[in-house]
Amino acid sequence: MGASMAGHLLEAGHVLRIHTRTRAKATDLLERGATWADSPRDAADSADVAISIVGFPDDVEAVHLGDTGTLAADRPPPILVDMTTSEPDLAVRLHEAAAARGTSFLDAPVSGGDIGARRGTLSIMVGGDDPAVAAVQPIFDVLGGTVVHQGGPGAGQRTKIVNQILVAASMMGAAEAVLFATRAGLDPRRVLDSVASGAAGSWTLSNLVPRMLEGDFEPGFFIDHFVKDLGIAVREARGLGLDLPGLALAERFYQEARREGLGAKGTQALLLLMEARQQS
Structure with missing residues (x-):
């Protein structure tokens, strides 16, 4: 799903710096103009927005809170977005950790499967603060057909x-x-x-x-x-x-x-x- 979603962002003209655990899975995106980062920290450093979609809550925690995670960047992006289906309590904890570094965090899990990801018609369920949601809305509109801000941190999950x-x-x-x-x-x-x-x-x-x-x-x-x-x-x-x-x-x-x-x-x-x- 993540590859399809990233592809839509490239097609919409966004500049992407990407990281996956298996670099071979990023080959198509790299050939289409994305650039490679060796870690989530490197991908996030000085970016406008960092977006993750991984498998399990432990992966989410590592991507954002680990030693090479997004919040370990010298200049973390103003907004972090996690689109994994994960735990509401973890989303709240990530919101607090991001705030401690002057950054916003949105939990924005999706529904629609591989079909929705390929077609750009995902349903995106968003939790977080209003200003951050409004700032990321143009990105959500590229990825989804239905985008609803459900409430504060954890509400998306x-x-x-x-x-x-x-x-x-x-x-x-x-x-x-x-x-x-x-x-x-x-x-x-x-x-x-x-x-x-x-x-x-x-x-x-x-x-x-x-x-x-x-x-x-x-x-x-x-x-x-x-x-x-x-x-x-x-x-x-x-x-x-x-x-x-x-x-x-x-x-x-x-x-x-x-x-x-x-x-x-x-x-x-x-x-x-x-x-x-x-x-x-």
Whole structure:
């Protein structure tokens, strides 16, 4: 996703200095005009804005708070933006750490997967202070079709938790529906034609169920990362005194999928787990 997003910024005329843990993954961007930095600190030094999108909260912490992180730069940018799905408490801590260096921090996780990243139609959920959000809005507009400022530090991450609770429920329902349609002797593609435009319609039905039916389980979003997201959601819900059984069930299923070796597959590979369970 990050490569597609950076590509849109290049196309919009922005000057990019980039860092990835695996330099080979940046080859296309470098050939298109981006310049290489050896660390997040070097990428951020004297920049107008530094943007990160990585895998896990520990990665976010290292990118911004580590010895070679953005806040270790001699001249950190006036605004830091993290677009990873991460922990709300970490977003608040990064906001405080940035403020201590005279810098603003925005948590701005995204939804829309690889398709939204390629098309520049991501939904961006933003937490942070008004002036920083207004300053970065032109960048967000390049990357997303829907950009909503949800509130102060951590509000973007909490909104993304809402999104992932909804996605978890839709993925469980989609996989079960495909199993039922197939076992009942229906043509799942014809069934999809009927239900996707009705009350059951969703992004999952329109974008991921066709992949299921084509046997395409490659990742637009890794199961490994979704397990991380669901864990964050479960912990945050418990912290609020909430018992969310649907969320807990989805977390258990996706944890099982990871144990069965599906962690590097896309979230739609839940279907493979459910098919296997029918045969056991």
